Amino acid sequence: MILAKGPVRSREKRTCEEPDFSDMVILLVSPEISLVDEPVKIQASGLPPEKVITLRAWLKDEKGQIFHSRAFYKTDMEGEGPFPGVIDMFGGVGGLIEFRSSLLASRGFASLALAYFAYDDLPGYLGEMDLKYFEEAAQFLCAHPKVSSDGIGVVAICKGAEIALAMASYLPQVAATVCINGTNAVNGNSLIYGDLALSGIPYKAERFLITDFGSLSLLNFLDDPGKPEHQDSILPLEKARGPILFLVGDKDENYNSLFFAREANARAVKYGKKDVYLRCYPGAGHLLEPPGSPFCSASQSTFFPLPLTWGGELVAHCRAQETSWKELQEFLRKNVRCSRRNKL
Structure with missing residues (x-):
């Protein structure tokens, strides 16, 4: 201008x-x-x-x-670009969810909302996860003429955060990663990438709990990745090129996400990776979304017979959404570089 x-x-x-x-x-x-x-x-x-x-x-x-x-x-938005590229993914609900990606685009990011099952010609159910699919998405975004080729960011929640951590661990295109209420290991579905194969830690279906409200809690559905038999399923985040930010709610009733984030942070310390960060929001549940998103403590899922419990306390969760959204953007702006300067 x-x-x-x-x-x-x-x-x-x-x-x-x-x-x-x-x-x-x-x-x-x-x-x-x-x-x-x-x-x-x-x-x-x-x-x-x-x-x-x-x-x-x-x-x-x-x-x-x-x-x-x-x-x-x-100042305006960045104008002609190139823009910092971001891949945005959601979790086990499947399909293509675009509202967070749209908001990121409105904030100056070239954002790709990436579906990986239950959409268009993709498998209807999530089976074996081939990291090559996600690598192709990262390569596509990096090669776009409006996107900085120095590396991209990945933002994801739940099962998507698990995949995001795998991308950070194995793909050189990933410059920064935000994992929202995810895990530190491969769970349920196996992960492959070329000659690499990581078996998923088996789900514990017998640990399902039905709450007093008639919703399903998966809080104890995932096993402890620290057990000796699960060591090969832990994602080697110490290999990640760039920093990793874990955003978790301590009232998450879908995943024990705070436990998994602490385990990931401990591994980073063990291997000398100093750019892994953990932000915990007291009273926040599983669905940490942008500000203005309605608080949802439980909702129906296509893949379960009962509504799923997400957890969280109304006021605390809404405040956490305001704070985490700002911190997420600041983290991406700092760590996903652009080669061209912005203009007034």
Whole structure:
């Protein structure tokens, strides 16, 4: 966006006030020298999107008097790109869910909502998971002319978070990963990738619980990955190229997600990976979604005879959604790089 400001005087000095990124900002002024009755166009680049900035101008005339002006602007979206690429996935409900991906796109990310079963010509049920499918999605996004080729981010919840962690562990295209209420190991469905094969930890169907409200709790459905017989199913997150952020609710009644995130963090410490982060939100349930999403403690699923219990406390969960959404975006902006600067 070109900003027209004027009239201004020929000996004017111009700066852009923003201490966090002013060393990256470039101001282009046309014409560079002008008289008081001529308009001046100013273009600023190197600014993050949707940021309020202050432009100041001042000069000292021949009598030593200082003239100054100040204007406030909000930067656009990134314009022509390239944009930071993000793959967005949901969990065991299957199908194509796009609302979070759409919001990420509105915030300046080139976001790909990726279905992996129960959609179009994909299998109706989730069976063996071939990481090659997800690698092709990452390659497709990286190769897009509007996407930065330096690497992509992955955001996923539930079963999708398990796949996201596998992608981070094995795919070089993944620069940053956000796992929302997921696990640290392959569960149920086996994972293959070329010659690699990881058996899924068997589900414990006998641990299903029916709540007083008649919904189904899967909280103890997944076995402890720390058992000796399950060690080969644990995902080697220490191999991940980039940082990993675990976002979990401590009132998740679908997964024991806090336990799994702590196990993942402990493995990172053990192997010396220092860029694994855990954020736990007190009172939050399983469905940590963008702000404005309605609080849902239980809902019907196509693949179960009873509604599934998601957990969470109304006020605490809604607050967690506001906080986690901001932290998710900040994490992606910091760790999924763009090669071109943004413009005002």
